[in-house]
Amino acid sequence: MDKKYRLATGLLLIPLWIFSTAGFAAAKVYIDIDAPGFQQFPIAICDFQSPKAGAGALPEDPAESVRRYLDLTGIFRILDKKSFLEGVEPGSPEVIRFSDWSVIGADFLLRGHLKPAGAGWSAESRLYDVTRGEVIFEKKYPLTAGSAQAPGLSIASDILLALTGDEGDFRTQIAFVIKKKSGSDIFTMNYDASDLKNMTNDHSIVAAPRWSPDSRYFAFTSYKNGRPMVFLRHLKTGKEKVIASFPGLNLCGSFSPDGKKILLTLSKDGNEEIYALEIETMHLKRLTNSYSIDVSPAWSPDGRKIAFVSNRSGSPQIFVMDADGENVKRITFEGSYNTSPSWSPRGGRIAYEGLINRKYQIFSVDEEGNNLIQLTFDDADNEYPSWSPSGRQIVFHSRQSGKSRLCIMNANGMNLRVLKESRDFLVMPSWSPRSGER
Amino acid sequence: MKKHFTAIGLLLILVFSLTIFSGCAEKKAVVKDETAIQEQKVAAAQQGAPAAVTTDDEAAQKAKEAADREAALKEQAAKEEAAKKAAAARAAWAKKNAEALLDLNLQNVYFDYDKSSIRPDAREILKANAEIFTKNSSAKIVVEGHCDERGTAEYNMALGERRAQEVKQYLVNLGIDASRIETISYGKERPLDNRSIEEAWALNRRAQFLLK
Numbered sequence A: 001m002d003k004k005y006r007l008a009t010g011l012l013l014i015p016l017w018i019f020s021t022a023g024f025a026a027a028k029v030y031i032d033i034d035a036p037g038f039q040q041f042p043i044a045i046c047d048f049q050s051p052k053a054g055a056g057a058l059p060e061d062p063a064e065s066v067r068r069y070l071d072l073t074g075i076f077r078i079l080d081k082k083s084f085l086e087g088v089e090p091g092s093p094e095v096i097r098f099s100d101w102s103v104i105g106a107d108f109l110l111r112g113h114l115k116p117a118g119a120g121w122s123a124e125s126r127l128y129d130v131t132r133g134e135v136i137f138e139k140k141y142p143l144t145a146g147s148a149q150a151p152g153l154s155i156a157s158d159i160l161l162a163l164t165g166d167e168g169d170f171r172t173q174i175a176f177v178i179k180k181k182s183g184s185d186i187f188t189m190n191y192d193a194s195d196l197k198n199m200t201n202d203h204s205i206v207a208a209p210r211w212s213p214d215s216r217y218f219a220f221t222s223y224k225n226g227r228p229m230v231f232l233r234h235l236k237t238g239k240e241k242v243i244a245s246f247p248g249l250n251l252c253g254s255f256s257p258d259g260k261k262i263l264l265t266l267s268k269d270g271n272e273e274i275y276a277l278e279i280e281t282m283h284l285k286r287l288t289n290s291y292s293i294d295v296s297p298a299w300s301p302d303g304r305k306i307a308f309v310s311n312r313s314g315s316p317q318i319f320v321m322d323a324d325g326e327n328v329k330r331i332t333f334e335g336s337y338n339t340s341p342s343w344s345p346r347g348g349r350i351a352y353e354g355l356i357n358r359k360y361q362i363f364s365v366d367e368e369g370n371n372l373i374q375l376t377f378d379d380a381d382n383e384y385p386s387w388s389p390s391g392r393q394i395v396f397h398s399r400q401s402g403k404s405r406l407c408i409m410n411a412n413g414m415n416l417r418v419l420k421e422s423r424d425f426l427v428m429p430s431w432s433p434r435s436g437e438r
Numbered sequence B: 001m002k003k004h005f006t007a008i009g010l011l012l013i014l015v016f017s018l019t020i021f022s023g024c025a026e027k028k029a030v031v032k033d034e035t036a037i038q039e040q041k042v043a044a045a046q047q048g049a050p051a052a053v054t055t056d057d058e059a060a061q062k063a064k065e066a067a068d069r070e071a072a073l074k075e076q077a078a079k080e081e082a083a084k085k086a087a088a089a090r091a092a093w094a095k096k097n098a099e100a101l102l103d104l105n106l107q108n109v110y111f112d113y114d115k116s117s118i119r120p121d122a123r124e125i126l127k128a129n130a131e132i133f134t135k136n137s138s139a140k141i142v143v144e145g146h147c148d149e150r151g152t153a154e155y156n157m158a159l160g161e162r163r164a165q166e167v168k169q170y171l172v173n174l175g176i177d178a179s180r181i182e183t184i185s186y187g188k189e190r191p192l193d194n195r196s197i198e199e200a201w202a203l204n205r206r207a208q209f210l211l212k
Helices: A004-026 A065-074 A099-102 A149-164 B002-022 B028-046 B050-103 B122-135 B155-174 B200-202
Strands: A041-045 A076-077 A108-117 A122-131 A134-142 A173-180 A183-190 A208-209 A217-222 A231-235 A240-244 A250-255 A262-266 A272-277 A282-285 A294-299 A305-310 A317-322 A338-343 A351-354 A359-366 A382-389 A393-400 A403-410 A415-422 A426-430 B142-143 B181-183 B206-211
Touching: A041 A065, A041 B206, A065 A149, A099 A403, A122 A149, A134 A149, A134 B050, A173 A208, A183 A250, A208 A250, A208 A305, A208 A403, A208 A426, A208 B155, A231 A250, A231 A262, A231 A294, A240 A262, A250 A282, A250 B155, A262 A294, A272 A294, A294 A338, A294 B155, A305 A338, A305 B181, A317 A351, A338 B155, A382 B002, A393 A426, A403 A426, A415 A426, B155 B181, B155 B206
Parallel strands: A041 A076, A041 A108, A250 A294, A359 A382, A382 A426, B142 B181
Antiparallel strands: A108 A122, A122 A134, A173 A183, A173 A426, A208 A217, A217 A231, A217 A250, A231 A240, A250 A262, A262 A272, A272 A282, A294 A305, A305 A317, A338 A351, A351 A359, A382 A393, A393 A403, A403 A415, B142 B206
């Protein structure tokens, strides 16, 4: 009896042991946010200290902006300023009592000063590891007289880079379709839901907005000429051309990782097949060959494979094939309606929507069809997943009782937040590459 | 010279007034009088208007208004006449067109959920439609494929196209020239019934026909 008990305890401890070893293995990167047991990281962000009065007009404190941006990532828990024990006295010596911060639950601490620098100002920032009592980084950020949004973004980016090894998704946009009774159009907005802009203004039917990986091009399907055609727009010049207007269906798919090709769904040869179009030469190559629907192709980030939807086995399911169309393999087996595959930029996993208990929910599965995880569970219909460039977040459409929302969640389904809400449909979100990659 | 003009004007007004009172105002006379009034007005303005002239001016004004009313009435009558004719023509055209459309009697065919195969009940409808297409042999045929609101927009666009293609193939097998038939999928974007119930979904999973 006693022996059995001891064995059971031992078995329970094994996963704990695995986690702790994994933690040690990732020595440089502080946060292993992809671990299954990942918890949000508690961070205290102090208001920046500024010099005493008489120094002229002060620039805006970037602290609030840093808090807002870090909150958007979904991996930080921003501690309430009211819980801070340490009073922030202007000009107090640079001594930090780490115990004052660990006792309120902060693992990380950001402190900074606003100092005159040349003609302008500078935000001197320090990020501390509270548990180790060490400085993680120290950096000066130039401040302009206006908004502190830009320096706030830079500081937040650097914190994320230092703690996760990745700059995150701050400098990204999301394209999506607003569908009204009068017709639908493509819009774009920043990752923080600011700066909403019309990409099209035709009040037609639009579908499948897609960014090229270098953000030079934007492709989509529109019925503005009376029937579905695929359009390619050069984002800088705004020049647009029709790249597919064959008889029947012309649907836009995803770009190849090198941006040279684009996948299309065309019905010109009798039924819906997937084709790769070389943008420079307009050379078209057919990839699928089955008397069934093949649609919604998504290129893997390494360019080797393509995920797509096919009903060749009776109901819509996700399949993976080589980039030349060979070695077709079904990867979803649960449920009778699995569509909208989106490949994680970090490779490995494919997010999609599946019908379960009469609701559409977001799932992710690896490219071999193993390790299936359900990511959304609420009472809404959750559709059209699209990964962020960091591969750490997923944007999707959520619809419940007449309300349509664009939501973001962490790649593990945690920390869901609503980006935009409307009575109109907000569908088919597509996450842009990082602006640095443009 | 000026005095001379005024005298002529006054004389003409007098004549005109008499004509009005005698009750036989002819258009020609009115026009002539208007010229006189103009002249008289100019004269009055240059000399400072005497009271007597003002009285006569009012009478002339009334006459002018009467004439204007008459002209306006005539114009309106003409307009109404034209509108009536146009409306009648439109009604006749609409009636003829409606009869023609009614004669065509093209019916939709419906599909099962997530299916594009032609249902048994659709076969008779397609045969009837094929006869109509044969009778109207010069017209091009558009087959629209539609889906219900459930599922992904993209997959439904493919499914709608599949439905339209299946219908096209069926019509070709019934002897309709394939080159006459065009297919277009509207996916789930153009429902007939916006409700989220099975009854509406069944109505929305359809192929619709157009002749052009």
